[in-house]
Amino acid sequence: MKKYEPLFIIQNSIxxxxxxxxxxxxxxxxVVTNPGMETHIHPFQLHSIHAKQNRDLYLHTxxxxxxxxLLSEGYENIFTLSYAFxxxxxxxxxRKQFLMLEWYRxxxxxxxxxxxxxxxxxxCLNSLKSKQVPTNFEKVKFTRMTVAQAFKRYVGVNILDYLNKDDLYELIKNEFKTIHLAAREQLTWDDLFFLLMLNEVEPKFVEYDFLLLYEFPAxxxxxSTIKESDPRVCERFEIYSRGVELCxxxxxxxxxxxxxxRFTEQAKEKQNFYGYELPEASVLYSAxxxxxxxxxxxxxGVERLLMSLAKISNPFWD
Known part of the structure; x- marks a missing residue:
């Protein structure tokens, strides 16, 4: 099979x-004026050889x-398949550039x-099999679990009882002593959550072919929206395949x-942690x-999906 052929097969299947x-x-x-506001995701800024300086333009994340x-213009079911950076x-x-599939309803x-x-x-799995690409599964099997259920199962904690930063800090400090903690004032609630998640919970996800993890803490x-019947959680999900996050x-x-x-708070965090700020998200605000x-x-992530489905270790275009 030719190099990159499985990547092209899954692209066409999508x-x-x-x-x-x-x-x-x-x-x-x-090329955009605001590449995304997530605190811990970093964009590439464009540099102008003509102006001899960085421009207020970025490659989108x-x-x-x-x-x-487009949704605000009346488009309904839409998808795009292209590179993100x-x-x-x-x-x-x-990789620094990777294929991202994004769709909206x-x-x-x-x-x-x-x-x-x-x-x-x-x-996609059936398409790969029809083209004789060696696959990891005969069929796709999904398991669904809330974040609260995952924490209860693997660390015996109801994470929704620890939505206060100080409470979560004390829990980790007293009950999970192998996790190294920085000073309290240097950490956000999100940081503490992911310290516990990445060290104690996420490693257990390797046992699932595909795990759909939903209802993240608020x-x-x-x-995302907050769940009306339980404001402790938001309406968000991620999918893992044998421990690797796909979407x-x-x-x-x-x-x-x-x-x-929310973006104002994220901008403050980005400035505090990394010492830079981004222009206003004017495109989103206008929508x-x-x-x-x-x-x-x-x-x-398309390459990650391909790696989960097929016996391929590196589908990236290096």
Whole structure:
């Protein structure tokens, strides 16, 4: 089999699947004024050889903001498959440029995206098998679990009882002594959660072919809605394959003032931790001001999906 052929097969399979569901394939600009606001995700800034200086332009870390702009224009079921760029160290599961699949459904909730994922993964697996690509599974098997259930199962803690930063800090300090803690004032609640998650919970996910982890604690809401019947959690899910995270989905927040407040907090964290700030997320704010319909969306790493489905150790275009 030719080099990169499995990557091209899964790329075509993805497009076939979404075409069969009457999605519209769209493109978004990779050069943007705001690349994404996540505290710990770092963009590449563009440098102008003509002006001899950095410009207030970046390679996007996700097409999300422009996809939401399209939703505000009345587009409904849309997807894009293109490269995203993040300034992070290379690893076995990540490169500085990688293929990202992102799709959105307007007037749908994130439970429908869960179903999309199960169908899409099965479709891609069958396509790879039909092309004689060696695969890791005969069929796709999903397990669903809330974050609270995962913590209770693997560390015996109800994480939703520890939504106060000081309470969570004391829990880790007293009960998980192998986890190294920095000074209390240097850590956010999110930092503490991921210290416990990455050290004590996530390593157990290797036993699952595909684990759909949903209802994250409310402090991790990012761009997602809060669950009305339980405001301790947000409507967000991630999928892991044998311990590797593949994708991240939100039931999308549509309130502009709430989104501005969340981004203001993330901007402060980025400045405090990394010493830089980004321009305002004007494209997203304009979409929210115009009116974003109730919707759900997801970002998926295509190379990671391919590695999970097929016996391929490095599908990245190096």
């Amino acid at each position: 497009k076939e699947y979404f075409n069969s569901k009457s999605f519209l394939e769209v493109i978004t600009p990779p 996700s097409p999300e903001f422009h996809m939401k702009s 993040r300034d992070e160290p290379d690893s076995t599961t990540h 307007s007037n749908e909730r994130y439970e429908q995206i869960m179903q999309d994922c199960e169908e899409l993964f099965s479709y 402090p991790l809401k990012a761009l 991240n989905c939100f039931n999308e927040l549509t309130d502009e003032s709430e989104q501005r407040a 929210l001001k115009k009116g974003l319909p109730p919707s759900a969306g997801i970002a998926l």
